[in-house]
Amino acid sequence: MVVAVWGYFLLQRIEINNYKLMLTNMIDEYIAIEKFVKNPADIVKSIKHSTDVRVTIIKDDGQVLYESDREIKGMENHLSRPEVQQALSEGIGHSVRHSVSIDRDLLYVAKYDKNRFIRMAYKLDSIKDKFIKFWLKAMMLFAVAMFLAFYLTIKLSKNISLDLDKIKNSLDGILNKKYDLEFNDAKCCLEFESISEDIKKVATKLKKREKQKQNYTKKLKSITKKQSDVISAISHEFKNPVAAIIGYAQTVKEDDSISRDMRVRFLQKVLNNSNKISNMIDRLSLAMKLENENIALRKTIFLLRPLLEDVKETILQKYKDRDIKIECEEVEVTFDKTMFENLLINLVENALKYSEDEVVIRATKDRLEVIDRGIGIEGNDLKRLTEKFFRVDTLSWDNSIGVGLYIVKYILKLHGLELMIESKKGEGSKFWFELE
Numbered sequence: 001m002v003v004a005v006w007g008y009f010l011l012q013r014i015e016i017n018n019y020k021l022m023l024t025n026m027i028d029e030y031i032a033i034e035k036f037v038k039n040p041a042d043i044v045k046s047i048k049h050s051t052d053v054r055v056t057i058i059k060d061d062g063q064v065l066y067e068s069d070r071e072i073k074g075m076e077n078h079l080s081r082p083e084v085q086q087a088l089s090e091g092i093g094h095s096v097r098h099s100v101s102i103d104r105d106l107l108y109v110a111k112y113d114k115n116r117f118i119r120m121a122y123k124l125d126s127i128k129d130k131f132i133k134f135w136l137k138a139m140m141l142f143a144v145a146m147f148l149a150f151y152l153t154i155k156l157s158k159n160i161s162l163d164l165d166k167i168k169n170s171l172d173g174i175l176n177k178k179y180d181l182e183f184n185d186a187k188c189c190l191e192f193e194s195i196s197e198d199i200k201k202v203a204t205k206l207k208k209r210e211k212q213k214q215n216y217t218k219k220l221k222s223i224t225k226k227q228s229d230v231i232s233a234i235s236h237e238f239k240n241p242v243a244a245i246i247g248y249a250q251t252v253k254e255d256d257s258i259s260r261d262m263r264v265r266f267l268q269k270v271l272n273n274s275n276k277i278s279n280m281i282d283r284l285s286l287a288m289k290l291e292n293e294n295i296a297l298r299k300t301i302f303l304l305r306p307l308l309e310d311v312k313e314t315i316l317q318k319y320k321d322r323d324i325k326i327e328c329e330e331v332e333v334t335f336d337k338t339m340f341e342n343l344l345i346n347l348v349e350n351a352l353k354y355s356e357d358e359v360v361i362r363a364t365k366d367r368l369e370v371i372d373r374g375i376g377i378e379g380n381d382l383k384r385l386t387e388k389f390f391r392v393d394t395l396s397w398d399n400s401i402g403v404g405l406y407i408v409k410y411i412l413k414l415h416g417l418e419l420m421i422e423s424k425k426g427e428g429s430k431f432w433f434e435l436e
Contacts, residue, residue, distance in 0.1 A: 241273035
């Protein structure tokens with residue numbers, strides 16, 4: 001309906017513009033042939049008779065000189081007519097209005113030429129009759145086209161629905177591990193047929209993979225057990241800080257009577273335990289990346305002592321009541337600096353956990369040592385110290401996840417180096433590696 005209404009007014013405008021152009025051309029033809037005839041009234045009457053176009057010749061003062069549709073005697077002055085006024089100012093003018101002289105609605109076009117106006121007009125009802133007939137034909141064609149489009153849309157929609165139902169049933173079958181699919185040729189289009197072929201291929205591959213999966217059941221059981229052990233170890237390490245966070249948070253939430261200082265103290269406990277969890281997650285993530293060899297080295301040359309000072313400052317922010325001593329020559333090394341810093345942090349933190357005295361970092365041109373005067377490590381534990389998730393039983397109180405030395409070993413391995421460990425029960429431990 002919108003198209004019909006919009007089309008009506010658009011076609012009407014186009015039709016009127018066409019008749020304006022026609023009348024303008026007829027005026028130009030009249031001007032061209034008028035000089036060859038003696039009596040202009042004959043031309044005016046001839047045009048009216050052959051084309052049914054009203055012709056009026058008007059002096060520049062508005063007096064009618066010739067008129068095709070009635071006697072000029074008694075006719076009003078036409079200077080005030082809209083089309084005449086427009087022609088006077090612009091050279092040519094037009095209007096659609098009711099003619100009092102002949103009592104009809106007309107389309108007027110007037111042109112100013114040599115101190116006179118040549119005006120021609122066509123009956124508006126004739127224009128409308130022709131226009132409406134044309135508009136009705138256009139709307140009939142449009143309606144037929146819409147009907148055909150609607151019919152084809154319904155038919156296409158039905159075929160699409162059938163094909164989509166087949167595809168859905170096939171996918172449901174795959175989800176239920178029914179891989180023997182029956183999918184006939186698509187009724188809608190080649191794209192759906194291509195999709196159905198792809199689904200068949202996927203079903204075939206999944207069926208093959210399902211058989212392979214059954215063959216690996218025994219291996220998966222052993223892997224599952226290993227993963228269960230890992231998860232158990234991680235769960236054990238996360239248990240204490242998580243429990244602490246929950247306990248302190250519930251106390252702060254439920255006990256309105258606790259003082260501000262106590263509340264701040266409890267929130268600090270929550271923050272500290274959250275940081276412990278964050279550090280354990282970061283270490284675990286790095287350990288996994290190293291194990292999968294998913295890290296590329298970016299070696300640079302740098303001075304060792306400034307890095308050791310940075311590491312000391314970082315660690316003492318966490319272990320504020322401990323002391324770290326640095327004994328370092330002017331040494332220039334070639335390492336991945338970020339990974340080397342991570343290595344040092346893990347080594348020094350490990351030494352701090354195993355001792356209560358100061359930890360010494362000693363570096364020469366040939367080697368780097370981290371020395372503690374702690375409890376020392378026995379032979380059996382010493383061999384397993386760099387294994388992932390391993391912790392010495394005597395340190396079961398510690399919240400370490402047991403990957404620090406594992407990370408150190410792998411970082412050194414990536415640089416072609418090896419971690420060496422020397423320890424005596426009750427005397428302390430030394431962790432060292434070559435720098436070249």
